[in-house]
Amino acid sequence: MYDYYWTHALISDETHAGIEKNCGDFRNVTNLRECFLYEFKADDELVDIDVYNIYAPVCNSSATKNGASYFVSNIDPCAEDYTAAYLNLPEVQKALHVKPIKWSHCSGVGWTDSPTSILPTINQLISSGISIWIYSGDLDGRVPITSTKYSINSLKLPVHTAWRPWYTGKEVGGYVIGYKGLTLVTVRGAGHMVPTDQPYRALTMISSFLLGQLPPQLKS
CATH class of the missing domain: 3.40.50.11320 (Rossmann fold)
Known part of the structure; x- marks a missing residue:
């Protein structure tokens, strides 16, 4: 994904080169510390970009209030927040017959049977x-x-x-x-x-x- 970030001008040449040099294909990383450092640097350079749609406005962004252009009208970048708030309502969890829990998107479920490659x-x-x-x-x-x-x-x-x-x-x-x-x-x-x-x-x-x-x- 770092190649994608780099070719879309989201991370610097230096960071991309550092990842290429120290992380390689991420299968046999020889310099784990340097690899992590450059990954963290890439995260810092991405800042508040929504990686699920790199050109979309982010929730609470002033861009959403100022009519920033977007590919599809009526897309609300805060939709996930509404879902989380709804699914954490006690009456909703009771209606769904689930135990009281703090629900969140993509929460850590501790998968142990997922393959390393599909x-x-x-x-x-x-x-x-x-x-x-x-x-x-x-x-x-x-x-x-x-x-x-x-x-x-x-x-x-x-x-x-x-x-x-x-x-x-x-x-x-x-x-x-x-x-x-x-x-x-x-x-x-x-x-x-x-x-x-x-x-x-x-x-x-x-x-x-x-x-x-x-x-x-x-x-x-």
Whole structure:
């Protein structure tokens, strides 16, 4: 994801170079202390950016009050706060039949059975003949398209359909590339929560998947 931050002018050349030198691919880090230091430096440089959508306003930002431009109207950057407040109401927890608890988004649940990589599972699914689509909002800094492409490229799958734009109406909705057994779709102007940021484009993409065809090209 640091490559994504760097190519989107969110971290400095020096910080990116330090991460490249000391962290490598993060699999066999030899200088753990320096790697951590440069990761912390990157976090400091990101400051108040919402990494789930790098161009979105953040909650309590003055930008939301001053009519800052955004890709989708009526997006409230504080929506997660409302959800947390609602799910922490005693009457709501009682109605849901859960024990009284302090609920929070992405709270530490102590996963112990998650794999270090999903790539072996993807290979297994490809071998089984299941249709696999991987999609990514191009403004998502948490699971960025650069990381997804690095991972898919490591599978060394043959390309069946060359990289091309797909459309919603007459606008580019994103880009698509078809590999043997796997399709990668990007959604333009969307962050981590694709249907929230780009509902129309998300609908086009999901409808195409259900129909068993690639997202549409521009109609002449």
